[in-house]
Amino acid sequence: MLDDDTRDAQTKREDDLVDTVVASFAAAPDPRLREVMQSLTRHLHAFVRDVRLTEAEWNAGIAFLTDAGHITDDRRQEFILLSDVLGLSMQTVAINNEAHGDATEATVFGPFFVGDAPLIENGGDIAGDAPGEACWVEGSVRDTEGAPIPGARIEVWEADEDGFYDVQYSDDRVAGRAHLFSDEEGTFRFWGLTPTPYPIPDDGPVGRLLAAVGRSPMRASHLHFMVSAPGRRTLVTHIFVRGDELLASDSVFGVKESLIMDFDRQRAGATTPDGRDLGGAPWSRTRFDIVLAPSAEER
Template sequence: MSDEQRNREAALTDRVVASFASTPDPRLREVMQSLTRHLHAFLREVRPTGSEWQEAIAFLTDAGHITDERRQEFILLSDVFGASMQTVTMNNEADGAATESTVLGPFFIDGSPPIPLGGDISFGATGQPCWVEGTVTGTSGKPVPDARIEVWEADDDGFYDVQYGDDRTAARGHVFSEPDGSFRFWALVPTPYPIPHDGPVGRLLAATGRSPLRASHLHFMVIAPGFRTLVTHIFVRGDELLERDSVFGVRESLVKDFVAQAAEIPTPDGRDLGGREWSRVRFDIVLAEGGA
């Protein structure tokens, strides 16, 4: 590349950066100027052709078209690039014994049904029953009462309720911790499933030889006044996908033992499972102090 060409490209970058210099909000100015520098640096390194640029625009357009109130393709795109997990990592600094955070994922929705302690979030979703229990405490070890514990997961076929399109609510709900911080509920043993891969993100993964599969997990969001809101999962120990989760969401501290129970073993609450095998897992949650 000639010096003249290099200087022309650098001058264009400088002009675009300067165009944001009068942005009133300092943070927005910082973000836009940094984004411009990095984007132009990427373009000047990769040097896309005109047709490649058009293909990239078409990809983003497709992502927008497939996104609706039930599906967020841009979250998927962020997830598979590890951008979601990096943002989580940067915004949730290590805080002693506090439970680690991980990605929210695209299938959380507000308005989950309340269930009593010891109740069942499955609401008819397919899968092996799993007794989940634990406590919510602060890093001091003091119990956190009345913490709202949102839980959601895919069914045994690998689908969340919102993916069915029939307005069902299943494998989703919330409980509140007791005065001693304890909680308990029935869920399903998590199983591996693919992130939605029938759209542009799926085509990207296929073109790059990457799997869309996520390691088996159960989602949690824990909210309590005076504590940082926790968004996390627990994962199934022994799952072969732990090392290659498609959204890079696995943390070793969140890998738990889902202990299989024979059908004849009594359940903790005396529930009759009709002769089915079941499992149990313990997840003790430690919240970091601070705002949301």
């Protein structure tokens, strides 16, 4: 155990290093970059000092990040996955999507968005050949004053019933994703798949981390949306299935009560809203009414 003088000398040595590193960023010409790097330095050093990080643990951390880099490619983003399971993604979402009236709440973006999803007409099908139970989704896009927003771009994507997004397959399929636009009344509708639970990719370093700490990789059943319109804050969100037992333990902390929806199961052979013939199979339906906040420039 260190005596008081030795402890004080050690503390001063550590404090001096923090001050030196912080000062090294003082001449950064971009004030925001300077602020971020100096704060990051203080917090990283505080973490190392708080847990008294060993050199072996530091090396393990470097190896973990190296592995995350190696497994990341144009179809898989392990660093977003890491951010998600640490709750950092959701904290960033919360900071950047402040409450505004009854605007729909945002949640995590996730690692599986693709920007060139096909266009469908209202009432079209995003599922393609993806396996799963058909689901009719309808709703509206309005502003916080209740006025409809026609022409809002609605990006939608989801996993199939086997728990995989199209980009996780090696055959370049496009399924379970599309974009469409709200009509003149601000309404939209499409066929998708009834969401089912699935694990986040757990065959890499993030999966090993979750296993080591006894956490499940499972995500609650959900359907992704990204909704944008001129003069409105772009909304990135999901809707979740009421009654899913994973709502309280979603691996990326993405569930919000306001985003839990009823997915009403329809009996086999029940008449569909658009007369589509589902071959006598059961299906589900849900409604999601979206409220977009004004953009920062419009407030």
